[in-house]
Amino acid sequence: MEQYILKIKRFDPEKDRKPRWEKFRIEMEFTDRVLDGFIKIKDAIDGSLTFRRSCAHGICGSCAVKINGKSGLACQTIIKDVPPGEIVIEPLPAFPVIKDLVVDIEPFFGKNREAMPYLINNEPPPELERLQSPEEQEKILQSITCIMCGCCASSCPSYWADKEYMGPSALLKAYRFIMDSRDRALEERMNSIAKPHGLWRCHSIYNCVEVCPKEIDITSHIAKLKRLAVKKKLSGFFKG
Amino acid sequence: MTHYFDTLIIGSGLAGLRAAGEAVKKGSVAVLTKLYPTRSHSGAAQGGIGAALGNEEPDSPEWHFYDTVKGGDFLGDQDAIEVMCEDAIRTIVELEHLGVPFSRTPEGKIAQRRFGGHTRDFGAAPVRRACYSADRTGHAILYALYEQCGHERVDFFPEFQALDIVMDGNRCLGALAVNIRTGEIHAFNAKATLVASGGYGRVFKTTSNAIASTGDCLGIAFNKGVPLEDMEFFQFHPTGLYGLGILITEGARGEGGMLINGKGERFMERYAPTIKDLAPRDMISRAIMTEIREGRGIGGRDYVHLDITGVDKKILNERLPEISAFCKIYMGIDPSEKPIPVLPTAHYAMGGIPTDIDGRVSRDETGEVVKGLYAAGECACVSAHGANRLGCNSLLDTVVFGRRAGMAMGEFIGSVGKSEIKRDAVDAVKENIEAVINSKGKEKAGEVRAEFQKLMMDKCSVFRNEKDLTTLIQELSSFKERLKDISIKDKGSAFNTELLEVIELGHLIALGEVIAASALQRKESRGAHAREDYPKRDDENWLKHTFAFKTDRGVEFKYKPVVVTRFKPEDRKY
Numbered sequence: 001m002e003q004y005i006l007k008i009k010r011f012d013p014e015k016d017r018k019p020r021w022e023k024f025r026i027e028m029e030f031t032d033r034v035l036d037g038f039i040k041i042k043d044a045i046d047g048s049l050t051f052r053r054s055c056a057h058g059i060c061g062s063c064a065v066k067i068n069g070k071s072g073l074a075c076q077t078i079i080k081d082v083p084p085g086e087i088v089i090e091p092l093p094a095f096p097v098i099k100d101l102v103v104d105i106e107p108f109f110g111k112n113r114e115a116m117p118y119l120i121n122n123e124p125p126p127e128l129e130r131l132q133s134p135e136e137q138e139k140i141l142q143s144i145t146c147i148m149c150g151c152c153a154s155s156c157p158s159y160w161a162d163k164e165y166m167g168p169s170a171l172l173k174a175y176r177f178i179m180d181s182r183d184r185a186l187e188e189r190m191n192s193i194a195k196p197h198g199l200w201r202c203h204s205i206y207n208c209v210e211v212c213p214k215e216i217d218i219t220s221h222i223a224k225l226k227r228l229a230v231k232k233k234l235s236g237f238f239k240g
Numbered sequence: 241m242t243h244y245f246d247t248l249i250i251g252s253g254l255a256g257l258r259a260a261g262e263a264v265k266k267g268s269v270a271v272l273t274k275l276y277p278t279r280s281h282s283g284a285a286q287g288g289i290g291a292a293l294g295n296e297e298p299d300s301p302e303w304h305f306y307d308t309v310k311g312g313d314f315l316g317d318q319d320a321i322e323v324m325c326e327d328a329i330r331t332i333v334e335l336e337h338l339g340v341p342f343s344r345t346p347e348g349k350i351a352q353r354r355f356g357g358h359t360r361d362f363g364a365a366p367v368r369r370a371c372y373s374a375d376r377t378g379h380a381i382l383y384a385l386y387e388q389c390g391h392e393r394v395d396f397f398p399e400f401q402a403l404d405i406v407m408d409g410n411r412c413l414g415a416l417a418v419n420i421r422t423g424e425i426h427a428f429n430a431k432a433t434l435v436a437s438g439g440y441g442r443v444f445k446t447t448s449n450a451i452a453s454t455g456d457c458l459g460i461a462f463n464k465g466v467p468l469e470d471m472e473f474f475q476f477h478p479t480g481l482y483g484l485g486i487l488i489t490e491g492a493r494g495e496g497g498m499l500i501n502g503k504g505e506r507f508m509e510r511y512a513p514t515i516k517d518l519a520p521r522d523m524i525s526r527a528i529m530t531e532i533r534e535g536r537g538i539g540g541r542d543y544v545h546l547d548i549t550g551v552d553k554k555i556l557n558e559r560l561p562e563i564s565a566f567c568k569i570y571m572g573i574d575p576s577e578k579p580i581p582v583l584p585t586a587h588y589a590m591g592g593i594p595t596d597i598d599g600r601v602s603r604d605e606t607g608e609v610v611k612g613l614y615a616a617g618e619c620a621c622v623s624a625h626g627a628n629r630l631g632c633n634s635l636l637d638t639v640v641f642g643r644r645a646g647m648a649m650g651e652f653i654g655s656v657g658k659s660e661i662k663r664d665a666v667d668a669v670k671e672n673i674e675a676v677i678n679s680k681g682k683e684k685a686g687e688v689r690a691e692f693q694k695l696m697m698d699k700c701s702v703f704r705n706e707k708d709l710t711t712l713i714q715e716l717s718s719f720k721e722r723l724k725d726i727s728i729k730d731k732g733s734a735f736n737t738e739l740l741e742v743i744e745l746g747h748l749i750a751l752g753e754v755i756a757a758s759a760l761q762r763k764e765s766r767g768a769h770a771r772e773d774y775p776k777r778d779d780e781n782w783l784k785h786t787f788a789f790k791t792d793r794g795v796e797f798k799y800k801p802v803v804v805t806r807f808k809p810e811d812r813k814y
């Protein structure tokens with residue numbers, strides 16, 4: 001057990017006018033997750049500390065926060081991997097804070113819906129599965145692992161600047177269906193993203209890739225969509 | 241706030257979402273869920289979903305049927321099992337058409353792999369039956385169902401936690417839930433209400449289940465007089481990451497991994513000579529605990545190794561990427577080079593709210609129905625898994641029986657009028673909340689919870705006996721007292737998770753008591769329920785389901801015969 005200080009940015013909408021900082025001194029194992037630290041504080045020091053969590057192993061996407069200045073999952077960040085001393089915790093940037101580390105992610109989920117996130121294929125279905133070769137599937141393999149944690153959007157300068165920008169994960173979602181060999185709605189989908197607050201808002205800054213806990217190369221997926229849009233002549237006058 | 245819907249669904253895991261997709265064809269549907277839908281624990285399912293597609297080698301629904309009966313140690317109801325296995329192929333094809341990205345064979349068909357207890361020719365050898373999407377099968381299906389529901393006008397209420405199910409005599413009127421974000425209580429009136437709230441592994445200290453898997457709705461239903469069936473049967477999965485409980489899928493052994501003890505032996509050869517490391521989970525968990533007790537853990541310690549270093553690296557990358565990442569992140573181990581330290585972890589509840597094959601909740605052991613109340617998924621007990629669930633049969637159960645419950649509700653809503661929840665039901669819930677908020681007690685929820693979970697783990701996990709269970713039950717009554725003595729710091733309305741955790745703890749303790757009492761009264765060993773003092777299965781006296789009822793005198797029991805149609809109980813050897 002080692003002593004750690006978690007410096008946490010807190011905000012109680014029923015009490016605070018502005019966010020405030022609070023420091024908690026706790027004992028942690030080297031192998032503990034940052035999330036274990038939150039839980040220790042909540043259980044033993046201050047039950048009012050508020051954060052989201054569920055799976056505790058990087059699957060559900062609930063616990064994204066800013067840890068030492070970088071967006072990440074609290075349950076996937078191990079104490080031994082953070083530099084010794086104070087660990088600074090803030091809510092995910094670019095989302096309105098509800099309470100302490102809990103942010104409003106409703107708009108983030110809403111943007112995903114713009115990407116028409118469901119397979120569209122009106123051809124009569126075969127009796128058994130639609131065939132898809134491993135090579136065809138390979139194209140979408142990375143994109144299906146997204147857990148909607150919001151780390152990417154919270155780190156994207158374009159997302160900060162343009163409230164209506166669909167953002168990296170919604171574009172990734174569009175990619176997931178556009179590149180799925182079973183989908184038949186290419187045109188509609190391309191039109192839904194090749195718009196001013198869509199594809200062309202991404203300036204390939206790669207911030208999103210750096211923070212994605214699933215190590216998805218989001219930017220290169222978006223780049224492929226851009227190339228496709230250019231090929232389909234959906235660029236130019238939409239640029240903005 | 242008051243809402244009116246035809247159908248109300250509590251829970252947005254696979255069971256709830258599949259039911260929603262069906263019920264919405266007949267009327268309005270609300271899905272309330274304490275998490276965002278995509279964060280349900282179904283998303284953590286790794287290994288696969290079972291169906292005798294026969295894509296990789298010959299298979300048949302009949303073999304699947306037999307394996308499930310035998311895997312469940314003959315306690316499963318065979319009418320339900322037959323429905324599940326017969327419907328499996330259609331179910332997988334339907335999921336594929338919805339867009340689920342299943343892994344593929346070179347010809348482009350759905351790929352399949354081996355899983356524990358799934359065999360060909362009635363036990364002759366392991367068979368490839370688990371359809372998978374790498375080791376993210378649950379995630380892939382959860383997203384496909386959620387996205388489809390979003391498209392089909394289902395109304396979602398994310399981060400709404402159900403606090404009560406409202407009954408009027410024998411009719412369910414709907415549920416009360418708190419909007420977590422504001423603290424406001426909402427009344428959801430519904431003609432049909434489905435409980436699809438998932439598992440409750442958080443009863444135990446070490447578990448593969450999510451922090452949200454607290455069994456709230458089972459606790460609520462039990463309070464309302466609904467019995468709970470077969471609660472003594474809780475599955476411990478053999479391979480949880482040591483110290484953490486995070487699951488390493490059986491698929492790892494399906495792809496060729498094996499269990500090794502401190503002497504370097506592949507010890508499952510001794511316990512299940514035919515299918516070895518692919519024996520059912522209850523057997524392997526007992527084998528691991530026996531090895532450890534007899535001093536053959538690694539270095540004499542309390543864990544064994546799961547060795548997948550012999551599995552082709554390409555297969556690890558393609559089919560087991562997620563568990564490889566877990567090992568690296570949480571244990572600092574590259575599983576392609578070093579064996580993984582593992583120990584059984586509380587994983588799956590075979591027991592739950594009793595239902596028929598269309599999700600209708602039974603109010604007693606005769607199968608009398610609670611009008612308007614349905615259950616599906618892990619919180620329910622149909623019983624398709626008997627005394628021990630086979631791997632990849634739970635995802636199948638959620639989708640098959642979720643759909644059937646959805647269809648049954650769709651029919652039912654045509655036969656009844658609107659329901660109207662009364663004010664006093666809402667007031668009662670508010671009073672309960674006030675009581676927690678105003679409590680001046682000395683206990684802290686976190687401490688009570690940790691002690692409770694440890695006690696359950698020590699006295700009621702892989703092995704059980706009368707002495708431990710009796711002590712456990714005595715001690716649990718003191719926990720109920722301590723619960724009332726918990727006070728909280730957060731007195732606010734918005735996102736008061738401290739308050740909600742106390743409410744959840746209440747349900748956990750109530751369920752712990754039912755599990756312990758059910759385990760004490762069943763004087764035999766069957767499936768996941770292993771009594772050291774009654775080591776044999778006893779079909780003469782115990783080929784029956786336990787129904788636990790809440791009474792003024794404590795938990796009491798009645799019994800329901802097992803439905804045996806096709807396969808007579810036989811010795812369970814692998």
Ligand SMILES: Cc1cc2nc3c(=O)[nH]c(=O)nc-3n(C[C@H](O)[C@H](O)[C@H](O)COP(=O)(O)OP(=O)(O)OC[C@H]3O[C@@H](n4cnc5c(N)ncnc54)[C@H](O)[C@@H]3O)c2cc1C
Nearest residue numbers: 251252253254255274282287288402438617618632634635
């Ligand atoms: C790590 C892991 C791996 C697994 N792997 C496999 C596998 O490979 N194959 C297989 O067949 N099975 C597997 N299982 C089992 C299977 O995943 C689960 O049994 C199944 O997904 C349960 O689905 P469900 O829909 O019943 O519940 P869940 O997916 O757990 O959903 C429960 C829902 O209820 C909601 N809820 C709970 N309480 C409340 C409340 N009070 N108010 C409002 N909402 C509430 C939650 O928000 C959630 O939406 C695995 C389980 C685990 C834990």
Ligand code: SF4
Nearest residue numbers: 156202203205206208
């Ligand atoms: S690459 Fe595009 S999406 Fe990613 S951070 Fe940069 S602008 Fe945002």
Ligand code: SF4
Nearest residue numbers: 146147149150152212
């Ligand atoms: S793309 Fe990565 S960072 Fe963005 S939501 Fe998905 S998992 Fe999170």
Ligand code: FES
Nearest residue numbers: 054056061063075
């Ligand atoms: S708690 Fe699920 S991702 Fe961290």
